[in-house]
Amino acid sequence: MTLSRWARVRPPLIVLAVLVLAWEAAHRLHLYPDFLFPGPLDAARSLVALARSGQLLPSLTATLTRLGISFLLSLVLGAILAALLVLIPWLRRGVQPLLLGLQSLPGIAWVPVALLWFGFSENALYFVTVIGSVFAITMGFVDAFSLVPPLYAKAGRNMGVSGVRLLVRVTIPAATPHLVSSAKVGWSFAWRSLIGAEIVFASVGLGFLLNQGREFLNVAQVFGTMVAVLVLGSAFERLLFARLERFVRRRWGLTKA
Amino acid sequence: MTTSAKPDSPTPAAPTVPPALRIAGLSHTHQANAGPLEALSNIHLDVAPGEFVVIVGPSGCGKSTLLSLVAGLETPTSGTLEAAGKPITGPGRDRILMxxxxxxxxxxxxxxxxxxxxxxxxxxxxxxxxxxxxxxxxxxxxxxxxxxxxxxxxxxxxxxxxxxxxxxxPELLLMDEPFAALDAQTRDAMLALVQKLWAQQRHTTLFVTHNVREAACLGDRVIVLSHRPGTIKASFRITAPRPRNIEDPLVIEAARLIKNALVEELDWLRLPR
Known part of the structure; x- marks a missing residue:
């Protein structure tokens, strides 16, 4: 049995409505001064104001451009690193513990180094975003390849396919469901690292708007921007990655159609 | 009384035609985590072109390893393997494993x-x-x-x-228990299909199973392997007319003889006969 579209979106919509109402109610109880705890309407108004003043759109495009380029770079670098680790077992054994450590190092921890190496520049933002996500992607890709059932490679070799052809025609397709999941995880690492770095030193971008709100004691702008970050993040997650994952899993027969 | 299964006496192939498959003095030891594991020991087997040979044996006797070696997916520890007179050195489209x-x-x-x-x-x-x-x-x-x-x-x-x-x-079709996971009806239909296709195309076939009825139903010859390390314990030539059904009396009788040879290999289980 499949739930209708409405039945699927209803529970999260109800939760969202309850949360917004609770937020508004908390705001109206005036437990904190209004300027420190604005309500949802204030947050929405401040987003509109940012849009009208021409600050919102450039920030959005700046953040999304940085994210897109860094994420692609991370995917390419991650694929190269993963290929090396898969092809050279001793390298993998040596590097894997280090990679696990690097993967769990928060992207924001690279900010000081980035600033010292690249100054207050776009390159520093790219550096933090790439390095904050590339290790997770590498590890995910390596796992994706090691999870491929050996039977598929056997069947391929049996039919006279070997070397690079075997990699392209059998191993990569067989690893695709896990590759997609790893890319998704890597994307969320990149997203967090970028917003964090933007808060610290960007002059345009969503993270910058957050920090600007703090500097001007404009908590409504802080809340509004946070909501924007949240909505964008879940939009990518649900509209792009979840769909891609679902498609692949169905095609590969990992879930019932 | 004549039976459909006779102990096989090796019939030397005509010297001009090399056998589709020649296995001579084949032994293989796996390097498992728990140490070396001798899977096959001193196997000799010639398969004539167009012949359907079935290998039966208790589980873990190295039947699948044998097919893997013939397919060229593994390299034997010692002994020679030749397909149509040419040594087997790796995988090839002339030998396809199912x-x-x-x-x-x-x-x-x-x-x-x-x-x-x-x-x-x-x-x-x-x-x-x-x-x-x-x-x-x-x-x-x-x-x-x-x-x-x-x-x-x-x-x-x-x-x-x-x-x-x-x-x-392929010159040689290798089938590794292809019907073991199927229900009985589907398997019977597959046995009929395999026989039909083989009658049409006469591809030399090496078929591995642990099911003696399946073996008697399909094989021109049935080779019984011993418990690990696998050695050839007995060999039967099945002369029942084709196409055969798994419930034909002649097939059942042949299966009984094969089973007797096989059950001796299962003595360690103390199975009631």
Whole structure:
């Protein structure tokens, strides 16, 4: 049995409505001064104001451009690193513990180094975003390849396919469901690292708007921007990655159609 | 009284035609985590062109290893392997192995699975497609050409795997317990299909099973392997007329004789006879 579209979106919509109402109610109880705890309407108004003043759109495009380029770079670098680790077992054994450590190092921890190496520049933002996500992607890709059932490679070799052809025609397709999941995880690492770095030193971008709100004691702008970050993040997650994952899993027969 | 199964006396092949498969003094030891594991010991076997040879043995006797070695997926520890007079040094399209699990590629349609091995054989795209269609017809799955593996039943998957193997028109078809995971009705239908295709095409076949009835139903010859390390313990020539059904009296009788040879190998289990 499949739930209708409405039945699927209803529970999260109800939760969202309850949360917004609770937020508004908390705001109206005036437990904190209004300027420190604005309500949802204030947050929405401040987003509109940012849009009208021409600050919102450039920030959005700046953040999304940085994210897109860094994420692609991370995917390419991650694929190269993963290929090396898969092809050279001793390298993998040596590097894997280090990679696990690097993967769990928060992207924001690279900010000081980035600033010292690249100054207050776009390159520093790219550096933090790439390095904050590339290790997770590498590890995910390596796992994706090691999870491929050996039977598929056997069947391929049996039919006279070997070397690079075997990699392209059998191993990569067989690893695709896990590759997609790893890319998704890597994307969320990149997203967090970028917003964090933007808060610290960007002059345009969503993270910058957050920090600007703090500097001007404009908590409504802080809340509004946070909501924007949240909505964008879940939009990518649900509209792009979840769909891609679902498609692949169905095609590969990992879930019932 | 004549039986359908006779102990086999080796009949030397005519010297001009090399056997489709010659296995001489073959031994193989796996390097397992728990240490070396002797899987096969001193196997000698000649398979004539067009012959259907079935290998039965208790589980863990190295039957699957034997097929893997013939397919060239593993290199034997010692002994020689020759296909049509040429030494086997690695995998080749002349020897195609059909796996117990089918091993269809789930990201490809049935049609694309059958076409998979044809790429790089020098056939044009159109020829490859036609050939694949032809073999899907042969296993009566033409309607499912575009279906993906997960949309097919177990029996259908094995039919696609059979079509994929046959489409390469191998000199030697190797089948590793291909019907072990099927229900009885589907398996019986597969036994009929395999016999029909073999009668048409006469591809030399080496078939591994632990089911003696299946063995008696399919084989020109049935080779019984001993418990690990696998050695050839007995060999039977099955003369019952074809096509055979798994419930034919002659098949049942042959199966009983094969089983007697096999059960001795299971003595360590203390099975009631």
């Amino acid at each position: 796996f117990q699990e089918g091993a269809l590629f789930p990201w490809l349609s049935a049609q694309a699975n059958v076409e998979f091995g044809l790429k790089g054989t020098g056939l044009s795209r159109r020829k490859r497609r036609e050939r694949a269609k032809g073999y899907l017809n042969l296993v009566q799955l033409e309607e499912f050409a575009q279906a993906h593996a997960h949309e097919l039943s177990g029996g259908m998957k094995q039919r696609v795997a059979l079509a994929r193997a046959l489409a390469l028109q």
